[in-house]
Amino acid sequence: xxxxxxxxxxxxxxxxxxxxxxxxxxxxxxxxxxxxxxxxxxxxxxxxxxxxxxxxxxxxxxxxxxxxxxxxxxxxxxxxxxxxxxxxxxxxxxxxxxxxxxxxxxxxxxxxxxxxxxxxxxxxxxxxxxxxxxxxxxxxxxxxxxxxxxxxxxxxxxxxxxxxxxxxxxxxxxxxxxxxxxxxxxxxxxxxxxxxxxxxxxxxxxxxxxxxxxxxxxxxxxxxxxxxxxxxxxxxxxxxxxxxxxxxxxxxxxxxxxxxxxxxxxxxxxxxxxxxxxxxxxxxxxxxxxxxxxxxxxxxxxxxxxxxxxxxxxxxxxxxxxxxxxxxxxxxxxxxxxxxxxxxxxxxxxxxxxxxxxxxxxxxxxxxxxxxxxxxxxxxxxxxxxxxxxxxxxxxxxxxxxxxxxxxxxxxxxxxxxxxxxxxxxxxxxxxxxxxxxxxxxxxxxxxxxxxxxxxxxxxxxxxxxxxxxxxxxxxxxxxxxxxxxxxxxxxx
Numbered sequence: 480x481x482x483x484x485x486x487x488x489x490x491x492x493x494x495x496x497x498x499x500x501x502x503x504x505x506x507x508x509x510x511x512x513x514x515x516x517x518x519x520x521x522x523x524x525x526x527x528x529x530x531x532x533x534x535x536x537x538x539x540x541x542x543x544x545x546x547x548x549x550x551x552x553x554x555x556x557x558x559x560x561x562x563x564x565x566x567x568x569x570x571x572x573x574x575x576x577x578x579x580x581x582x583x584x585x586x587x588x589x590x591x592x593x594x595x596x597x598x599x600x601x602x603x604x605x606x607x608x609x610x611x612x613x614x615x616x617x618x619x620x621x622x623x624x625x626x627x628x629x630x631x632x633x634x635x636x637x638x639x640x641x642x643x644x645x646x647x648x649x650x651x652x653x654x655x656x657x658x659x660x661x662x663x664x665x666x667x668x669x670x671x672x673x674x675x676x677x678x679x680x681x682x683x684x685x686x687x688x689x690x691x692x693x694x695x696x697x698x699x700x701x702x703x704x705x706x707x708x709x710x711x712x713x714x715x716x717x718x719x720x721x722x723x724x725x726x727x728x729x730x731x732x733x734x735x736x737x738x739x740x741x742x743x744x745x746x747x748x749x750x751x752x753x754x755x756x757x758x759x760x761x762x763x764x765x766x767x768x769x770x771x772x773x774x775x776x777x778x779x780x781x782x783x784x785x786x787x788x789x790x791x792x793x794x795x796x797x798x799x800x801x802x803x804x805x806x807x808x809x810x811x812x813x814x815x816x817x818x819x820x821x822x823x824x825x826x827x828x829x830x831x832x833x834x835x836x837x838x839x840x841x842x843x844x845x846x847x848x849x850x851x852x853x854x855x856x857x858x859x860x861x862x863x864x865x866x867x868x869x870x871x872x873x874x875x876x877x878x879x880x881x882x883x884x885x886x887x888x889x890x891x892x893x894x895x896x897x898x899x900x901x902x903x904x905x906x907x908x909x910x911x912x913x914x915x916x917x918x919x920x921x922x923x924x925x926x927x928x929x930x931x932x933x934x935x936x937x938x939x940x941x942x943x944x945x946x947x948x949x950x951x952x953x954x955x956x957x958x959x960x961x962x963x964x965x966x967x968x969x970x971x972x
Contacts, residue, residue, distance in 0.1 A: 511583045536694060537571035539607030541661060543580075544622075544643040544792060546601045547587065553601040553681040554640060555631045563600055566622060568608040586685030596684035603679060603792035604661030604692045605645045617785060618656040621646045625791065643792040649698070649864055650785035651808045660795045661692030677795055697790055697797050699918040700860035701758070701871070720860075721758065721812070721853040723830065723875075723924040725751055725846045744844035746895070747882050751846040751926060752832040754876040755818065756853060758861065758922065759809035761870035761908060786864045797916055799866040806869040808861045812853055825855040832878055839882045839895040846877070846926055853924075865916040875924060876904045 545564035548556040569580045587598035609619040623644040631638045647658050662677045680690050701721075725743045743749055786806065788799040811823035814831040829844050830851065836842050863869060882898045889896040911920065 511585055536606055536659075537573075540568050540570040541604050541606035541659075541692065541694065542608040543567045543569055544603045545584075548599045548601065548682075550590065550597050550599065552599060552632070554629060555633060555638060556640060564602070566608075566610070569604075570608075588685070596686050598684060599682045600684075601679070601681035602683065602690050602692075603643050604694070605790065605792060606659040606661065606694050607656060609656070617648050617650045619645060619658065620648050620787075623789065625789075642794070645790040645792065646787070647697075647790060647797075647864075648785040648787045649862055655862060658697045658790060658797075659694040660697050660790060660792065661694050662795060663691065663693070665693075679793060679795075681793075696917045697795075697865070699863045699865060699914050699916060699920060701863060701869075701920045701922060720919075721756075721922050721924075722850040723753070723756075723846055723853055723926070724850040725848055725926045725928060744847040746840045749879060749881045749928075750839070750842050750844065751877055751879050751928075752843050753826055753830045753846065753853075754814055754832040754878070755874075756812040756826070756876075756924070757809070757872075757874045758812075759872050760806045761872045786867065788864055788866065797865045799864065804864070804867055806863070806867050808869075810861055827852055827855050837890045837893045837896045839880065839898050841895075842880065850923060863914045863920070865914050868913045869911050871909045871911060871922065872906065873909070873922070873924060874904065874906050875926075876902070877926070878902045879928065 543564050544566060545562075546553060546556070547563040563584065567580055569578050571577070572579045586596075587600065589596050590598060605619075607619075611619055611621050615621065623646060624641045625644050626639050627642055629638055629640055630636070645658070649655055663680045664678050666676045666678075668676060680692070683690065743751065786799070786804045787801075788797055790797050811818060812826055813819060813823040814826045814833070815823075819825050830846065830853065831843050833843065879901045880898045882895070884897050886897040886899070889898075907924075909922065914920070
């Protein structure tokens with residue numbers, strides 16, 4: 480039986496603004512500046528990267544940088560940044576049911592006796608709030624400013640505006656944290672659904688009241704989320720994250736069309752159970768082309784340094800420090816208790832290979848035609864930095880069993896123990912496109928199983944090597960070659 484592993488990557492946006500909450504404080508006498516915020520994406524459970532859902536956002540708070548520009552707009556202001564707030568922590572108070580910070584800042588009053596509020600303050604936010612220690616090498620490692628050259632819209636003169644930057648490093652060895660950017664609103668341009676315009680809290684005045692932020696994830700992840708109904712046979716099921724399915728052919732064209740289990744998973748057909756799946760970054764060749772002699776790595780090198788980049792709190796753009804950065808990660812999903820104890824994620828129960836089970840009807844349904852989630856529960860996701868283009872290696876160990884009552888029983892005391900059993904370990908590689916921010920990348924493992932087919936031809940019984948030279952269908956004298964004797968039949972037969 481020929482078996483092939485086919486892999487395909489599906490790109491899907493992370494779940495939208497469901498289960499969100501908006502909290503704000505109305506302006507009070509004296510016009511203190513108050514904040515509100517919520518997480519634009521809800522993650523069902525926190526993983527190793529401490530995914531920021533709304534409860535986590537309330538727990539950790541968010542950081543705010545603010546610039547007072549007087550009567551100038553932010554884009555036309557050439558002064559120093561951080562004149563009003565510098566990494567101010569805004570925390571949530573369960574008692575007050577409000578976002579709080581200290582010391583309280585107040586909106587500037589109008590100048591020159593004007594009735595209009597013309598004093599501008601611009602606010603920029605990130606989450607979770609962090610005060611990095613010196614020499615921090617993972618997560619939010621520090622803050623910086625960037626001089627951006629522009630044009631004064633009123634005079635046309637060149638002007639330099641300073642943007643706040645959040646520096647970030649992702650190390651697969653961890654510990655790591657999520658990174659979120661706070662914006663004000665977003666607008667999808669009609670006719671171009673893929674184009675979204677973001678606005679930030681700039682040039683606000685005392686008439687604006689609560690300064691509200693929507694936080695979205697700047698990083699992306701591969702798999703990891705176990706959202707919705709996890710039983711593929713239940714109504715409303717949605718495959719998500721790391722997915723596996725069986726295909727009777729090697730053509731993955733219809734890989735994601737759901738259907739009935741068919742011949743896979745039934746007690747009288749074929750069952751495919753999984754022992755282990757390893758998803759990891761592929762090795763990187765030496766970038767200068769010099770062979771690296773290493774008996775373990777077979778003349779290839781792996782990324783060892785953290786991936787680093789910076790988030791511009793004005794534009795919401797994450798930029799890698801280097802144009803191309805090697806990616807290194809490894810995730811193991813296993814049915815083996817010892818692997819799980821060592822930190823591996825657990826396979827979903829319906830996929831598991833269970834040692835010692837010989838009753839075919841008691842073997843798990845395993846991989847079927849419908850895509851099924853691989854994880855038993857949400858696993859620690861593989862975090863990917865925007866701008867990287869990882870190459871992902873997948874190794875899967877599984878067993879294919881086909882029930883056949885005509886085979887000898889494997890056990891004299893166990894029913895339904897007549898089946899074939901073929902263990903397999905196969906490997907595949909996927910080249911991902913350049914990773915975009917705030918995306919979740921799903922990986923679908925397609926086990927392409929080609930069934931065993933037969934064909935037959937029938938040879939006539941002939942007395943040796945015979946060439947019917949004259950085409951009369953009779954062995955004439957001289958048409959039989961080799962060492963065989965020619966047999967002559969009476970003319971009347």
